[in-house]
Amino acid sequence: MKRGAFFYVLIVLALAALGALAWTLAPGRTPDTPPVVLSAAPVRSPVPAREETAVDTIIDVTPETVKTVIGTLRRAERYSRTLTVQSFWNGGSAVTEIDVRVWDGSTRLSIREPAGQKQVLLRDGEAWIWYDDPRSAWHGSAREGDTDAYQMLLTYEDVLSLDSDNILEAGFIPYQGENCIFVRYTGGLLGYENLCYISDATGLLMGTETFDGDVLVYAMHSSPPDLTAPDPEDFKIPGTG
Numbered sequence: 001m002k003r004g005a006f007f008y009v010l011i012v013l014a015l016a017a018l019g020a021l022a023w024t025l026a027p028g029r030t031p032d033t034p035p036v037v038l039s040a041a042p043v044r045s046p047v048p049a050r051e052e053t054a055v056d057t058i059i060d061v062t063p064e065t066v067k068t069v070i071g072t073l074r075r076a077e078r079y080s081r082t083l084t085v086q087s088f089w090n091g092g093s094a095v096t097e098i099d100v101r102v103w104d105g106s107t108r109l110s111i112r113e114p115a116g117q118k119q120v121l122l123r124d125g126e127a128w129i130w131y132d133d134p135r136s137a138w139h140g141s142a143r144e145g146d147t148d149a150y151q152m153l154l155t156y157e158d159v160l161s162l163d164s165d166n167i168l169e170a171g172f173i174p175y176q177g178e179n180c181i182f183v184r185y186t187g188g189l190l191g192y193e194n195l196c197y198i199s200d201a202t203g204l205l206m207g208t209e210t211f212d213g214d215v216l217v218y219a220m221h222s223s224p225p226d227l228t229a230p231d232p233e234d235f236k237i238p239g240t241g
Helices: 005-017 066-071 146-150 156-161
Strands: 078-089 092-103 106-113 116-123 126-130 138-141 167-175 178-187 192-199 205-212 215-222
Touching: 066 156, 066 167, 066 178, 106 146, 116 146, 156 178, 156 192, 167 192, 178 205
Parallel strands: none
Antiparallel strands: 078 092, 078 215, 092 106, 106 116, 116 126, 126 138, 167 178, 178 192, 192 205, 205 215
16 A cells, blocks of 8 residues: 555645745745635535435445445546645645646646746656756656645545544535545544545545644645546656657
8 A cells, every 4th residue: 555645745734834845946946835815714514415326326425335435436547637725824824726637647737836837747657847947857756656745635545544433424425516425534643634525437536625623724626627638748758859
């Protein structure tokens, strides 16, 4: 099992609080993330009433069955979408927007930061990161789990390794126009509570909220994914023409 995604999320949140993202490039390019004013943190609410769907006739999603259901999901192999990630800390907050393109195991990210638009390419176990000039890209190895970490995502598959007592609530509900599996669980070193909404059609995480007690510390929302194959040119190794 790959390393816990919450480990990566904790790193990202800590860096966001300091005004920077992980894996920044050359000296002098470290972006400072100023506090931004966001709407009041949402208050957790019970799982919405489910709509009757064909899936309900196959399996009822409950805390006892949700791991089985999640275990059948496969993430879409080709798609584009935009993630909006919010991080909250005492006295401040930040928003990061990430354009995501995935093509047969390769991932290209465009991360909008105050210092500019950072580009990340992950393919064949390697990573490239650059700003304006792809010829100056930082290049190194990509570890298992880095694809989700660069997107500031929880790896929802980690639910499969949880003890049953950690899964507090589960269901099958509509969310942002898609039929989603909902799971609320505790996990990670600090025992934060996570709410995840996973599309049953694409296997993609459509939304997440993480709470420290009653305090929202992290939220992610996805635009509806475009399942049209992205342009293969976006996945060329930088600096190779």
